[in-house]
């Protein structure tokens with residue numbers, strides 16, 4: 001494949017894709033083996049199971065405000081599946097559940113975080129990720145510095161950072177692209193254009209024809225990909241990873257997808273979303289699309305689907321069980337891990353808080 | 362309270378077509394808390410604008426709008442994301458008049474919900490008022506009642522000084538006191554005596570006022586008469602109003618949601634000991650969050666001072682002697 005679709009040569013007419021809406025591959029070779037596709041599809045299904053579970057728990061008051069991945073499964077999984085968890089880093093926003101799980105972040109920690117337990121923030125020592133980011137775009141400069149630092153120390157690790165179309169309006173995004181271009185940092189800016197930032201449509205974020213072409217101004221390559229096409233997202237990300245690993249610098253990937261769910265469990269999209277547009281995108285469901293692809297390959301059937309669904313449900317249930325059985329945090333959780341060497345005043349407060357609340361929990 | 366804010370915005374926009382509202386999701390959605398609900402339908406997309414997601418340019422362009430002759434009301438979706446605009450607020454909004462030696466007035470209001478207790482996601486709930494009270498040139502108000510919410514917002518919009526108008530996330534919907542239909546103002550810089558008392562002065566603002574009032578109720582059952590002061594305005598500060606109360610009680614407790622060190626309570630302690638030294642019968646106490654980051658929702662109730670804690674600390678204060 002030529003690199004001609006990368007900006008500045010790329011005319012953003014249509015996002016790069018490999019599969020038709022009904023899951024038929026173009027005449028070229030698939031960038032993923034059938035096994036790799038099956039593994040990816042399982043992550044996508046796992047995400048659906050988790051999202052449904054979390055949403056219903058939120059309705060029962062057992063989960064906090066939570067943003068599902070609904071509609072963006074191929075985008076997130078396609079990108080993540082191009083990474084090597086042993087050396088590549090993920091610097092997330094908050095809508096990338098399957099990428100984090102594939103990278104090694106425990107599902108129960110993810111759940112605990114959204115259940116409001118600080119323990120959920122725990123990242124196991126061998127898992128190369130930064131905490132989920134709530135302050136939009138704040139992670140993007142950090143990813144840039146991380147990549148720059150890895151390169152400076154001679155490693156061949158690559159950093160991918162996820163963020164939304166909304167977040168890309170923040171100065172942090174622009175400042176980061178600029179720096180990454182200068183430093184040729186091995187970082188992939190993975191912009192998920194899901195059409196919305198809460199109620200604000202993509203048109204209110206930029207007058208540019210695409211988000212991808214913003215890269216030009218920073219001397220960085222940009223590419224636009226069909227975010228509901230697992231194969232295309234995987235392929236483009238893999239190329240960007242290889243490029244970064246080879247020392248040829250950063251890439252901005254605009255993954256064009258659609259948030260078919262609510263922004264989060266506190267949101268009511270019927271107030272602003274165009275029902276017809278939503279239905280149009282529901283027709284392009286990324287999970288169905290890749291299932292159809294596997295059907296066309298003759299390796300998808302109802303038995304296999306049920307088998308995978310059952311195993312996903314069992315995995316989520318087991319993780320939720322651990323989360324449920326994790327004791328509620330005590331007041332110590334306010335104080336632990338704030339400093340390496342805590343000031344005495346804070347330690348005194350920690351003792352006072354424990355004395356006051358000790359019996360309550 | 363949210364209705365009072367919405368009503369005030371509508372009345373002011375009706376009366377003065379220079380008023381524009383800008384912010385994230387303020388238009389079609391009417392704000393994530395619906396404070397601007399219906400305003401875009403009434404006043405159009407030109408005057409109620411869904412901005413790109415960038416607080417720096419929201420506040421910075423608000424300065425420019427004001428200098429062009431408009432009177433912008435900016436919504437910062439959460440004060441936690443005021444940091445993204447802090448350079449514009451701290452260095453620019455607060456100082457434009459001074460730096461231009463009076464040439465440029467800045468009739469600008471920044472509204473923002475803040476504070477905890479409603480299980481928001483991370484980084485949304487800090488009580489960051491002290492950053493802004495440490496920013497000369499900027500007025501800071503934080504109403505606790507719906508009545509004051511409406512009247513203080515009208516006063517803030519009338520003022521030719523920039524005002525940071527803080528709305529309590531907790532109580533946004535719960536606080537439902539009587540609000541007159543007609544327009545009125547509540548002066549900036551005047552506290553409200555939320556409850557009269559003789560033994561202890563308990564000072565609070567925003568959502569903490571409700572905690573203070575409930576604690577005072579319990580304390581009265583224990584025979585301790587607490588005067589609750591709702592500051593309403595942190596800058597300007599009603600030093601006279603505070604002094605009058607302290608002269609009467611001689612004992613002071615300050616309640617805030619923010620961490621102890623560097624919190625606005627410290628400023629109050631210093632001011633009171635200077636202004637009221639000879640009235641004081643015991644050391645002033647501060648009841649606050651600990652010196653730690655605002656935590657996840659599962660432990661936020663341990664973080665924010667609650668009624669039980671206020672009662673216990675005020676009981677001790679009532680017994681203490683200088």
Ligand SMILES: Cc1ncc(C[n+]2csc(CCOP(=O)(O)OP(=O)(O)O)c2C)c(N)n1
Pocket residue numbers: 095134135136137163164165166167168192194196197198259263385414438442445
């Ligand atoms: C700096 C900052 N400003 C505002 C918010 C409030 N907020 C949370 S999510 C969101 C929209 C995000 O949109 P986008 O970046 O496109 O990501 P998406 O949620 O669509 O995946 C907003 C405005 C925030 N979290 N951080």
